Amino acid sequence: MSKIESIVDALENKISKVLKRHEDLKLENTKLEKALEQSQSNLAAKDLELKAWQEKYDTLKMANTILGSDNDKRETKLKINTLIRDIDHCISQLSS
Numbered sequence: 001m002s003k004i005e006s007i008v009d010a011l012e013n014k015i016s017k018v019l020k021r022h023e024d025l026k027l028e029n030t031k032l033e034k035a036l037e038q039s040q041s042n043l044a045a046k047d048l049e050l051k052a053w054q055e056k057y058d059t060l061k062m063a064n065t066i067l068g069s070d071n072d073k074r075e076t077k078l079k080i081n082t083l084i085r086d087i088d089h090c091i092s093q094l095s096s
Contacts, residue, residue, distance in 0.1 A: 065076035 062076055062079070065073050
């Protein structure tokens with residue numbers, strides 16, 4: 001009987017260690033999920049900030065071209081031509 005009792009005690013001991021490790025891993029997982037969520041939130045904020053700065057840069061480029069800068073003149077002309085085509089398309093849709 002003593003051998004069975006020692007086996008049962010060892011098994012109970014191992015089970016309690018496994019349960020403790022399981023709880024520790026659950027806590028660590030929760031912390032990692034919160035850290036991931038925070039990182040994703042920061043990344044989304046940085047993406048919005050990048051888009052805002054990109055729009056400001058594009059606007060500044062357009063303004064420099066209109067003021068006479070030769071650097072982005074071709075790009076601005078293409079953009080203006082695209083806008084004109086869009087306006088023409090809208091006018092033709094309205095007149096139909």
